[in-house]
Amino acid sequence: MSRPHALLELNGVTKRFGDLTANDSVSVSVAAGEVVALLGENGAGKSTLMKILYGLVRPDAGGISMNGQPLHIGSPRDAMSAGIGMVTQEFSLVETMTVTENVALSAVGLGIVDTRAARQRVTAAMERIGVDIEPDRLVSTLSLGERQRVEIVKALFHDCRVLILDEPTAVLTPQDVRALFATIDRLRQTGLGVLFVSHKLREVAEISDRVVVLRRGQLVGERVTSEVGVGELAALMMGVKAAAPVGDTAAAVGLPTEASPDAPAAPDRGESTTAQTPALVLTELTLERHGRSIVDAVTLTVQRGEVVGIAGITGNGQTELMELLCGTEQTTSGRMEVDGVDVTRSDVAGRLAAGLGRLTEDRRGSVVPQLSVEENLVLEDLPTYVRRGLVDRTAIRAHAERLIARFDIVATPAAAVSTLSGGNMQKVLLARALARRPRLLVAAQPTRGLDIGAYQFVHSQLKELRDSGAGLLLISEDLDEMRALCDRIAVLFRGRIVGTLTVEEATSERLGVMMTGEAVPA
Amino acid sequence: MVAAPRSTYSCVWGWVVSIDLLALVGAMLTIATPLVWAGIGEVVVERTGILNLGIEGTMYLGAFIGFLAALRTGSPWLGLLAAVVSGVVAGLAMALLTVTLGLNQHVSGLGLTLFLIAVCEFTFRLLYAGERPTLEQKFHTLLPGVAVLNQHWLTYVAFLVLAPAAWWVLRSTGMGYRLHAVGENFEAADVAGISVAATRYVALMVGSALMTVGGAFLTLAVLGSYTLDIINGRGWVCIALVIFAQWRVWPTVFGALIFAVTDALQLQLAITTAFGSIPRELMLALPYLAVITALAVWGRKVRYPGSYLRAYRRG
Ligand SMILES: Nc1ncnc2c1ncn2[C@@H]1O[C@H](COP(=O)(O)OP(=O)(O)O)[C@@H](O)[C@H]1O
Ligand SMILES: [Mg+2]
Numbered sequence: 001m002s003r004p005h006a007l008l009e010l011n012g013v014t015k016r017f018g019d020l021t022a023n024d025s026v027s028v029s030v031a032a033g034e035v036v037a038l039l040g041e042n043g044a045g046k047s048t049l050m051k052i053l054y055g056l057v058r059p060d061a062g063g064i065s066m067n068g069q070p071l072h073i074g075s076p077r078d079a080m081s082a083g084i085g086m087v088t089q090e091f092s093l094v095e096t097m098t099v100t101e102n103v104a105l106s107a108v109g110l111g112i113v114d115t116r117a118a119r120q121r122v123t124a125a126m127e128r129i130g131v132d133i134e135p136d137r138l139v140s141t142l143s144l145g146e147r148q149r150v151e152i153v154k155a156l157f158h159d160c161r162v163l164i165l166d167e168p169t170a171v172l173t174p175q176d177v178r179a180l181f182a183t184i185d186r187l188r189q190t191g192l193g194v195l196f197v198s199h200k201l202r203e204v205a206e207i208s209d210r211v212v213v214l215r216r217g218q219l220v221g222e223r224v225t226s227e228v229g230v231g232e233l234a235a236l237m238m239g240v241k242a243a244a245p246v247g248d249t250a251a252a253v254g255l256p257t258e259a260s261p262d263a264p265a266a267p268d269r270g271e272s273t274t275a276q277t278p279a280l281v282l283t284e285l286t287l288e289r290h291g292r293s294i295v296d297a298v299t300l301t302v303q304r305g306e307v308v309g310i311a312g313i314t315g316n317g318q319t320e321l322m323e324l325l326c327g328t329e330q331t332t333s334g335r336m337e338v339d340g341v342d343v344t345r346s347d348v349a350g351r352l353a354a355g356l357g358r359l360t361e362d363r364r365g366s367v368v369p370q371l372s373v374e375e376n377l378v379l380e381d382l383p384t385y386v387r388r389g390l391v392d393r394t395a396i397r398a399h400a401e402r403l404i405a406r407f408d409i410v411a412t413p414a415a416a417v418s419t420l421s422g423g424n425m426q427k428v429l430l431a432r433a434l435a436r437r438p439r440l441l442v443a444a445q446p447t448r449g450l451d452i453g454a455y456q457f458v459h460s461q462l463k464e465l466r467d468s469g470a471g472l473l474l475i476s477e478d479l480d481e482m483r484a485l486c487d488r489i490a491v492l493f494r495g496r497i498v499g500t501l502t503v504e505e506a507t508s509e510r511l512g513v514m515m516t517g518e519a520v521p522a
Numbered sequence: 523m524v525a526a527p528r529s530t531y532s533c534v535w536g537w538v539v540s541i542d543l544l545a546l547v548g549a550m551l552t553i554a555t556p557l558v559w560a561g562i563g564e565v566v567v568e569r570t571g572i573l574n575l576g577i578e579g580t581m582y583l584g585a586f587i588g589f590l591a592a593l594r595t596g597s598p599w600l601g602l603l604a605a606v607v608s609g610v611v612a613g614l615a616m617a618l619l620t621v622t623l624g625l626n627q628h629v630s631g632l633g634l635t636l637f638l639i640a641v642c643e644f645t646f647r648l649l650y651a652g653e654r655p656t657l658e659q660k661f662h663t664l665l666p667g668v669a670v671l672n673q674h675w676l677t678y679v680a681f682l683v684l685a686p687a688a689w690w691v692l693r694s695t696g697m698g699y700r701l702h703a704v705g706e707n708f709e710a711a712d713v714a715g716i717s718v719a720a721t722r723y724v725a726l727m728v729g730s731a732l733m734t735v736g737g738a739f740l741t742l743a744v745l746g747s748y749t750l751d752i753i754n755g756r757g758w759v760c761i762a763l764v765i766f767a768q769w770r771v772w773p774t775v776f777g778a779l780i781f782a783v784t785d786a787l788q789l790q791l792a793i794t795t796a797f798g799s800i801p802r803e804l805m806l807a808l809p810y811l812a813v814i815t816a817l818a819v820w821g822r823k824v825r826y827p828g829s830y831l832r833a834y835r836r837g
Contacts, residue, residue, distance in 0.1 A: 056712065056836055077715040092710035094703050095828075105703055106714040108696035115694075154714075 013062030037208035085155030143315025279471025285334035309486035317495035357438025369418035374400035423454030554782035563732030571829030575631025578757030579638030584734025609734030624833030
């Protein structure tokens, strides 16, 4: 294939972590004005490769060259002076600093900082790439989408010829993704080389000129985007033969398939639900902070056997609504009933007892990483496993083994949860939540960052729970996931529900409009 | 309005008149001086997310080395210089343990303190067994005879130069930004091209040098001699002050003044007859109780720096 002269090249880069080979003699290049996508499942070694390029990880073998000249990159400083900028997968912002301070951080010397000049430079840099954020705001007050924009401004703040974006869309809403892609496009036209890391096929197909596929640390394919189908990319990424049916796979990575062009069939509910108490009733639920309503009079009912989704742009009250539901935040006014029981004033334990199950967004914050899998699995009902004041280890072990088998968790009961991959950690959390047979499960971003296998597994478990007659409230930014699971989708804007659509009505366009605050008559 | 019983009233009145206010303020400033030097040193270090429990030992080291050098050379200035150099070395040792080797900060700091106190005591006994050497030349107070203002120059510098300068450096300079970024999120600092290790090394060397000045103040300015318990927990008081101050300079100075005024007060009251019946030990404990109380009242909702107590390692 013909390609422009390479601007930056990685040649035969190898990196081992103990026994694990994260990158196995990988060579990747990017030219000026080119967007190269680095595609691969979680754990394929994409981040490691990019960190090597940015000087955050030292390779065991291989080299980097720029314009054909060998380049030594021993630290991010070296990378920056070579014209490389990076937005890391986990944001690298100091939350207690302002936007200006964060962006200018790499440019400050040791002496006095001219804050006014810095603010002007930062504002100018933001304007150049079409970002509008108050430069004096503390980063801790920004939404995830805003933080990412700050990250990009920061990466481009020094003269940058190659920009690395590591999974930049993982936390973004469709609108934010559109804005990001517009930015990337603009940067491409100015001659910047972009390395775009993702595990989402559709995004890769849309934004990139060339795709490099990584699998288990090895480069398994390199294609010109316009000449390759997503099916082939999916097959490469997952290591299956291209001839294998890719319908499921495509659905799993959020591609429209012929079998389910838009909406899945309405779930079969079995018996009539009219006579039953709803799984969840929210009446004018409100949370005020500093006199502002973060969650504003949310009224919502989830029937048994029903899945209701909450869609919305990040930072419109989803996190706080979740905290209210879980009982980690005090309700200012309004009422919440789980399975007919008023739990508005109950603490977490009271809610769990009433039949609430939860799967929170922050997985690491929902486990005790140092404790073992089996210990984490019984954390929420320890009293059940205590006999005469002592913990019943045998019962805990048996319980863990049952769940590990049922949820297909790749770990031993005694392994510390911190050693598990993201997918397995989520399975542990799912197992813990479902083992208690909740009558209502609230789940936030249940599949964020999971690979395809884990994604499908989580969905099948959630459907099974729904079919068993529990209600499910799903807070997610992945609209395809919403459409695959939900019966109804409510849209949250500035803490308020601006409308509820049935899944048939919920087209991307319609949801997109509602997410910007327009109520759409159903 | 309930009138106080006459006896209590006269007793309280007796207290108040027995206090010499000017002397109290003067003593407060002197007592606070070593705490301000060492406390600001600890702020500088902890801003990078490192808890330096070596502070107590480092203050002993400053007091001892400063005294030793001044005694041998006859110049308190050379003594102070030697103390500062020893502080930089102590900071380097702490950095080697916690930054380069990435060891536990509690253990490293306590170990350093125990080691330094023992070294000072051992050397002192070795050199001056049974003697009580005193300096011929120590620092003199400025403006002798003027109440409150007859302080040592190190006191003036602590309040009028060190504290404002430290506040300004931490708040307005690139160095301050770097300390803040490393202390709050060292991954982010690294990505921004700031060397986490170098920043922590510099902070530990500078901070420890300030701690040794605090120690040397006691031998070179106040006492003119060295005793084996000369620091007497002042380093630990600084650790508490810095948390109470939430890693800010002026509240650290304020905390040092609270400690100092309580200490000055108990010294004055101890020599008035009305308080002769109160156990001396209780009076001595007063300033420490004041610090604990301040910590309990204002230091409860403390948000620790994001990188606190953690060692940084790249992948
Ligand atoms: N610092 C590290 N120490 C040990 N293992 C690591 C480290 N960083 C990454 N890994 C492992 O290397 C593999 C690749 O990780 P990563 O590059 O983050 O993958 P990706 O970004 O493609 O999801 C994973 O199995 C991960 O657990
Ligand atoms: Mg990654």
